[in-house]
Amino acid sequence: xxxxxxxxxxxxxxxxxxxxxxxxxxxxxxxxxxxxxxxxxxxxxxxxxxxxxxxxxxxxxxxxxxxxxxxxxxxxxxxxxxxxxxxxxxxxxxxxxxxxxxxxxxxxxxxxxxxxxxxxxxxxxxxxxxxxxxxxxxxxxxxxxxxxxxxxxxxxxxxxxxxxxxxxxxxxxxxxxxxxxxxxxxxxxxxxxxxxxxxxxxxxxxxxxxxxxxxxxxxxxxxxxxx
DNA sequence: AATAATTTCAACCGCACAGGA
DNA sequence: CTCCTGTGCGGTTGAAATTAT
Numbered sequence: 001x002x003x004x005x006x007x008x009x010x011x012x013x014x015x016x017x018x019x020x021x022x023x024x025x026x027x028x029x030x031x032x033x034x035x036x037x038x039x040x041x042x043x044x045x046x047x048x049x050x051x052x053x054x055x056x057x058x059x060x061x062x063x064x065x066x067x068x069x070x071x072x073x074x075x076x077x078x079x080x081x082x083x084x085x086x087x088x089x090x091x092x093x094x095x096x097x098x099x100x101x102x103x104x105x106x107x108x109x110x111x112x113x114x115x116x117x118x119x120x121x122x123x124x125x126x127x128x129x130x131x132x133x134x135x136x137x138x139x140x141x142x143x144x145x146x147x148x149x150x151x152x153x154x155x156x157x158x159x160x161x162x163x164x165x166x167x168x169x170x171x172x173x174x175x176x177x178x179x180x181x182x183x184x185x186x187x188x189x190x191x192x193x194x195x196x197x198x199x200x201x202x203x204x205x206x207x208x209x210x211x212x213x214x215x216x217x218x219x220x221x222x223x224x225x226x227x
Numbered sequence: 228a229a230t231a232a233t234t235t236c237a238a239c240c241g242c243a244c245a246g247g248a
Numbered sequence: 249c250t251c252c253t254g255t256g257c258g259g260t261t262g263a264a265a266t267t268a269t
Binding site: 004005015016017018052053056057060061103104107108110111 | 238
């Protein structure tokens with residue numbers, strides 16, 4: 001990676017937050033070249049970014065079918081359970097939560113769940129040192145329990161999402177898989193979809209199929225492979 | 228209203244591993 | 249076998265946003 005550092009140093013490569021224009025260009029080139037060979041793609045696209053940076057941006061933000069909304073109660077419980085089994089195997093945990101990235105889960109764990117896990121494991125003292133009462137409210141929510149505002153927000157979102165999609169209220173205990181619903185898209189996310197749609201109409205023989213019922217992208221190349 | 232403290236999360240970094248030359 | 253390149257993963261950083269004083 002010495003090359004990368006040197007290239008950043010002499011101004012050949014950019015670092016930091018991505019611009020909308022860069023996102024658009026990256027999306028376009030991934031559609032053309034596929035989500036492999038990131039170094040080559042970075043060079044061919046003319047983006048002043050490293051291949052690694054492109055890969056990360058694609059996987060964590062631009063990739064279709066990502067959920068950008070709040071982590072739901074159900075997802076949170078899964079994260080807690082899976083972390084108990086696998087530890088910090090974020091990519092493995094992410095594969096069990098369609099639409100979520102390892103980075104997102106890792107961040108969520110660090111900011112929300114570390115304390116919960118510590119409390120659960122009986123390490124209340126150190127958990128208390130990390131954050132005060134707010135952090136301890138609503139932990140391990142179960143039906144009938146009082147909910148903290150944060151958790152209640154998640155739960156409401158979950159209910160609303162289901163109502164919007166199913167046209168009727170379902171209860172939390174209804175057995176839905178996570179991919180049964182998606183939280184509302186961000187405007188910017190919508191634009192990314194637009195770029196992809198535009199490109200789809202321009203290109204033939206590509207794998208993007210907007211009406212596909214579940215995973216719109218063909219990830220046969222193993223992105224969603226289970227270990 | 229100002230500013231200090233804290234939290235969040237996108238992005239980076241280093242390391243390990245796989246596969247090809 | 250060794251070296252090189254690309255990829256994947258987990259830990260860390262730091263700017264921006266939010267909350268507290």
